[in-house]
Amino acid sequence: MLIAHLSDLHLRDHGDVAALEHQLDRIAARQPAHLVITGDLLDRWDPPLLERALDAIVARDLFDADRLTILHGNHDLSSSGGHPRRTSDLWRLVLRFWDPPPLVVARRRRFYEIIEKRGPGVASMAPFVKPLSSGWRIAVIDTVPAFWRPLTVGRQTITVRHAVGCVRERQLEWLNGLDGDGPLLLLVHHFPLDPPQFQWSPTGALRHLVRDVRVPMAIPEKQRQGFWRVAAKAGTRLVLCGHVHRARLEWKDGIPVGLNGQSGADWAGRTIAYYDLARTPLVQVHE
Ligand SMILES: [Fe+2]
Numbered sequence: 481m482l483i484a485h486l487s488d489l490h491l492r493d494h495g496d497v498a499a500l501e502h503q504l505d506r507i508a509a510r511q512p513a514h515l516v517i518t519g520d521l522l523d524r525w526d527p528p529l530l531e532r533a534l535d536a537i538v539a540r541d542l543f544d545a546d547r548l549t550i551l552h553g554n555h556d557l558s559s560s561g562g563h564p565r566r567t568s569d570l571w572r573l574v575l576r577f578w579d580p581p582p583l584v585v586a587r588r589r590r591f592y593e594i595i596e597k598r599g600p601g602v603a604s605m606a607p608f609v610k611p612l613s614s615g616w617r618i619a620v621i622d623t624v625p626a627f628w629r630p631l632t633v634g635r636q637t638i639t640v641r642h643a644v645g646c647v648r649e650r651q652l653e654w655l656n657g658l659d660g661d662g663p664l665l666l667l668v669h670h671f672p673l674d675p676p677q678f679q680w681s682p683t684g685a686l687r688h689l690v691r692d693v694r695v696p697m698a699i700p701e702k703q704r705q706g707f708w709r710v711a712a713k714a715g716t717r718l719v720l721c722g723h724v725h726r727a728r729l730e731w732k733d734g735i736p737v738g739l740n741g742q743s744g745a746d747w748a749g750r751t752i753a754y755y756d757l758a759r760t761p762l763v764q765v766h767e
Contacts, residue, residue: 487517504542520562524559552588558642578630589605616664672707680695708732720740753765
């Protein structure tokens with residue numbers, strides 16, 4: 481069974497959707513059993529652009545619950561956008577880097593309404609699980625937090641929290657009580673191991689005020705420990721994720737973790753990752 485994996489496409493305009501269409505053509509030609517998109521399909525909250533991306537998927541007959549699963553990442557719901565291309569993007573990044581939690585919650589609901597309107601079962605508010613005709617099950621856990629406090633300010637250090645992940649206790653309880661005995665493919669947006677944190681040290685006059693700006697990307701370690709304990713018990717055979725803009729396969733307690741956070745990056749060749757679940761040991765193949 482071949483799984484295709486996209487993540488972090490960060491679509492921002494119609495040109496980016498054209499690039500997605502090209503990727504979808506390549507994927508459709510390989511005829512994978514399932515395509516997963518593990519978040520940050522959009523660079524920032526943009527319902528019309530989400531509709532355009534869904535049009536592209538539907539046009540290639542990939543929009544089917546047995547063949548496609550989509551989950552949101554932090555960028556899909558945020559106002560800021562990620563990587564500035566124009567001056568206006570830079571101002572948006574600075575002025576709108578934080579969204580109040582009720583807005584994030586409303587956007588999350590709307591994100592799934594837009595997808596579910598196209599057909600049931602492709603995406604749903606996490607946690608959710610669905611059986612596939614192959615006998616595998618797909619489960620999704622939401623690792624995107626909503627913060628009232630977007631910044632932590634210490635002695636000459638600012639920690640920006642918008643990229644940090646979380647694993648909520650209630651979602652772990654749900655996973656812990658999951659029924660069914662098929663092998664489990666578990667999807668999350670954040671990399672559930674220990675990623676590097678982004679750090680920037682200002683120079684010049686600004687350095688007298690701020691020595692370090694830190695942007696942690698990890699799920700806190702205690703929550704990660706709970707995640708792995710429950711994931712193993714639930715029969716997880718593979719975890720797929722994005723968020724960190726790298727591509728690699730790692731292992732945690734015998735469970736492979738496929739990270740493919742560079743599907744939208746020009747420098748990475750807009751990476752598509754493939755996993756043949758019948759192959760042992762599992763490998764991540766890029767195209
Ligand atoms: Fe991302």
